[in-house]
Amino acid sequence: MGEEAPEYLLDGLDKFSPLRCDLESQGYQTATTVGDKIYVIGGSDDGTKLSMNVKVFDKLTGIWSIPTVLGTKPVPSKGHSAVLFNNDRILILTRDSPLDDCTWFLEVSTPFVKEKNKILGTEVVAWSKGVRGDGPMPIVISGPSGVGKGTLISKLMKEFPSTFGFSVSHTTRAPREKEVDGVHYHFTERSKMEKEIMDGKFLESALVHGNLYGTSIEAVEAVTDAGKRCILDIDVQGARSVRSSSLEAIFIFICPPSFEDLEKRLRDRGTETEEQVQKRLRNAKAELDQGKSPGLFDHILVNDVLETCYKNLKKILGLDETADALYQQSMKNHKIPLCYSISKTDQKFLIHGGSNELGAATPTSFMLDASLLKGGAPGRTRGLKIYAIDPLTDSLNWIEQL
Numbered sequence: 001m002g003e004e005a006p007e008y009l010l011d012g013l014d015k016f017s018p019l020r021c022d023l024e025s026q027g028y029q030t031a032t033t034v035g036d037k038i039y040v041i042g043g044s045d046d047g048t049k050l051s052m053n054v055k056v057f058d059k060l061t062g063i064w065s066i067p068t069v070l071g072t073k074p075v076p077s078k079g080h081s082a083v084l085f086n087n088d089r090i091l092i093l094t095r096d097s098p099l100d101d102c103t104w105f106l107e108v109s110t111p112f113v114k115e116k117n118k119i120l121g122t123e124v125v126a127w128s129k130g131v132r133g134d135g136p137m138p139i140v141i142s143g144p145s146g147v148g149k150g151t152l153i154s155k156l157m158k159e160f161p162s163t164f165g166f167s168v169s170h171t172t173r174a175p176r177e178k179e180v181d182g183v184h185y186h187f188t189e190r191s192k193m194e195k196e197i198m199d200g201k202f203l204e205s206a207l208v209h210g211n212l213y214g215t216s217i218e219a220v221e222a223v224t225d226a227g228k229r230c231i232l233d234i235d236v237q238g239a240r241s242v243r244s245s246s247l248e249a250i251f252i253f254i255c256p257p258s259f260e261d262l263e264k265r266l267r268d269r270g271t272e273t274e275e276q277v278q279k280r281l282r283n284a285k286a287e288l289d290q291g292k293s294p295g296l297f298d299h300i301l302v303n304d305v306l307e308t309c310y311k312n313l314k315k316i317l318g319l320d321e322t323a324d325a326l327y328q329q330s331m332k333n334h335k336i337p338l339c340y341s342i343s344k345t346d347q348k349f350l351i352h353g354g355s356n357e358l359g360a361a362t363p364t365s366f367m368l369d370a371s372l373l374k375g376g377a378p379g380r381t382r383g384l385k386i387y388a389i390d391p392l393t394d395s396l397n398w399i400e401q402l
């Protein structure tokens with residue numbers, strides 16, 4: 001049978017009891033030891049719900065520090081459990097939370113965190129939300145200026161408004177006439193954006209046609225937090241950066257039927273000066289070459305007749321969402337109980353919610369299978385499986401895979 005998971009509550013901090021009292025009074029809840037460090041998580045915001053702030057105690061130096069926290073932390077809950085997982089991240093299970101919002105990972109020494117650590121020169125931790133199965137992967141769409149990326153994305157968002165969400169990039173270029181700040185782009189100052197890039201807030205950034213463009217981690221998370229599948233419209237350099245990051249995505253490159261068509265579309269759009277058009281056409285040649293780089297794009301679509309290209313795009317994205325909608329519903333209907341015990345066997349966790357007061361067929365115990373995890377910060381941690389346990393037999397008899 002499985003080992004009992006240690007109680008990663010503040011009891012682990014006996015040695016530092018004055019600090020422990022202080023931490024308790026501030027609402028800190030769990031302390032997890034990873035190597036020479038203790039990660040203390042919690043914090044009270046309004047007295048009823050507990051927040052997810054992080055403090056780190058270095059056992060070697062005896063110094064507490066507040067790390068740089070990347071990614072969006074879980075919303076305040078009525079409490080949480082913390083269990084070390086794979087020695088590089090802490091599994092956080094929030095109490096009294098719907099199944100689609102209960103599993104989080106605080107990454108403390110994953111490759112992403114180590115890289116950011118090196119760049120920023122400070123202690124870094126990163127939040128990543130756990131999602132079941134493969135989850136819908138973000139979609140990266142690239143292609144030269146004027147090829148029709150925006151047009152295709154708008155069609156998709158219009159036809160499937162609750163399925164897709166657009167990752168709103170930051171840019172230092174000036175807004176076009178009909179562009180709205182925060183909707184099409186976050187229009188920003190160069191120095192401000194450069195500082196935010198240095199602070200690790202961006203998933204990727206690139207200089208394109210003389211301006212700085214970039215995808216913030218927050219932009220991608222805002223879409224996934226809304227339960228939508230994220231679409232990124234970024235240039236080939238950005239696609240390359242995302243490809244080499246730990247964010248798993250589907251990469252699609254859009255080509256024009258001919259260079260002449262591209263030029264005509266760009267001019268007819270009428271949003272650029274002649275000088276800018278010339279620059280974009282010059283860059284288009286290199287982009288079209290790079291689009292063919294082996295292993296970079298999963299799919300190449302020619303946007304000749306718009307409707308045909310759109311149909312092919314939908315085919316690639318496998319737009320049968322019925323099964324997913326049913327699944328999402330069941331994830332919302334089931335909840336991790338307020339009180340539970342948690343035990344761990346290899347990479348599986350048994351969350352035992354005790355007796356079911358209603359005596360009804362509502363599961364209060366669950367099994368979380370984390371043996372096939374992939375991804376992680378700066379994106380979601382995918383591959384989780386959650387099973388509800390039959391409350392009538394209270395045995396390891398999975399009634400359904402949620």
Ligand SMILES: Nc1nc2c(ncn2[C@@H]2O[C@H](COP(=O)(O)OP(=O)(O)O)[C@@H](O)[C@H]2O)c(=O)[nH]1
Pocket residue numbers: 141142143144145146150169170173204205206208209213214215233234235236237238239
């Ligand atoms: N790397 C990167 N490229 C971006 C981002 N946002 C937009 N782009 C790319 O920047 C280029 C110029 O975009 P834009 O100024 O809107 O012009 P348009 O493509 O002609 O409509 C396009 O190739 C976009 O795909 C971003 O966040 N990161």
Ligand SMILES: Nc1ncnc2c1ncn2[C@@H]1O[C@H](COP(=O)(O)OP(=O)(O)O)[C@@H](O)[C@H]1O
Pocket residue numbers: 143144145146147148149150151152265266268269303304305306307
């Ligand atoms: N298949 C197509 N045939 C003809 N014109 C198109 C097609 N797709 C897009 N367009 C037009 O080309 C111009 C550029 O498209 P847009 O979506 O802005 O490109 P991008 O976002 O790639 O820069 C727009 O005026 C758009 O209406």
